[in-house]
Amino acid sequence: MAKGKKGGSKGKKITLKMARKALRVTPEGKRRLDLSNMGIDIFPKCLLKLTDLEEVDLSRNQLKRIPDFIGQLIGVLFLDLHSNYIEQLPKSIGQLESLCHLNLCNNSLDSAGLPADIGNLKSLQTLNLGMNRITALPPTMASLSSLKELALFDNMITVLPECIRMLPKLKKINIKRNPIAYAQKDAKDTKATEGLYLVREDDLCKLCLEKCREKKQRQERTQFFDQSQRRGRLSGLITPNSVARSNHESRR
Template sequence: MVKGKKGGPKSKKITLKMARNALRMTPEGKRRLDLSNMGIDSFPKCLLKLTDVEELDLSRNQLKKIPEFIGQLTGVRWLDLHSNYIEQLPRSIGQLDALCHLNLCNNSLGSAGLPADIGNLTSLQTLNLGMNRLTTLPQTMATLTNLRELGLFDNLLTAIPECIRVLPNLRKINTTRNPIAYTQGDTKDAKASEGIYLIREVDLCKLCLEKCKEERQRLKRKRLSDQSQRRSNFSGLITPNSVAQKKANANLIQLNSSV
């Protein structure tokens, strides 16, 4: 899996002072801590002392493990861990009951690394699990009733998981580039999975962004081709309809004459 960090910065230890200096206020008034693309290979424990952080970005680093103490960051509402090397999430991830947005795209998560406790994130609205190694999802995800957007692209799913079919507020789902064998009844699922990416372009590494743009252009060309084909299919309807109208008029004249 391409991570795009070869030749990047060496591993760096984050101190509390560095973390405090990196704190910023977003236009929406949220306290955001951006530690992305810094070569971090271990989750900074000093973050436990920053209890007012609402948005945490640790994307594009070298994280392989998420510690159990992440469950103590209960104020975090937006967590970005994309483009790391994470193979497993701790059960304590389910303690982040304020979490609304979670990005785990482009990691090394297998189905065994996704704990059932993820179903406890009942405030979750967007979840990006794209570009991992998932073959199934925990059945507990059926409890994510506030989930609106779900990214599952570039995984190893062979079917649409039943647990997400029952989610009442799910509006967008991306399952492209999975080995899913759609049956006739799954056409709605197939259509819904086209071209929806659940992370902002500014949060993507260069290689991921290029891949997404290529896919977007492919889908655009496909839509234009489909539209052109539909126009071609209907372009000849004028003549048959005109002929049919003439025949109907002729039959009417003949009927009047016989009367």
């Protein structure tokens, strides 16, 4: 990595020639650009001239900012930006209507860095937001009608976001190591919350559905008792995870 004039480090600049050399065709026939782990600190604008790109890997670099022109990469199906220093996504991210897979794991995103426009990604099937500083999700994410898998592990979420309940195709969610787990009373509840899987009621047989509802009712009664015992000591935190528990049990 080259040194800057003032002694600071300077990221590698990617030219169109370098980008074309990094192009590969996957076994599935997709045109993939792999620029991972190259010390890049500025999103390469030359990518706009590669109009047939379908997969872009810019992971393990030094990116802090994603430019507005990313919205012009309308043909990209797979975008991997994990292990950078990204603090905020531009509103134009919502213009990637063909995007199916987005990996933003291990960055510096907080809730303010997630624009409402992310809800416009109608083709998105997997979204990895793990290892960031997120406390809440934009309500517009309820519009991600194709989303099947959502990773939120190692964040700062205290209550399971309500918008998750409205995702029609969501099958798997990973919320391990969030403060939401620490608010549960016993290890059983913590383990169940961390390994949460979402299932629509229509997918369950009648017997399984009845068992889930009975268990939910038992937990609600236990929770009510616990709350009454702790009311004086934690008056401001009476039901911090009631929604999370209800969602988990009703969708198992």
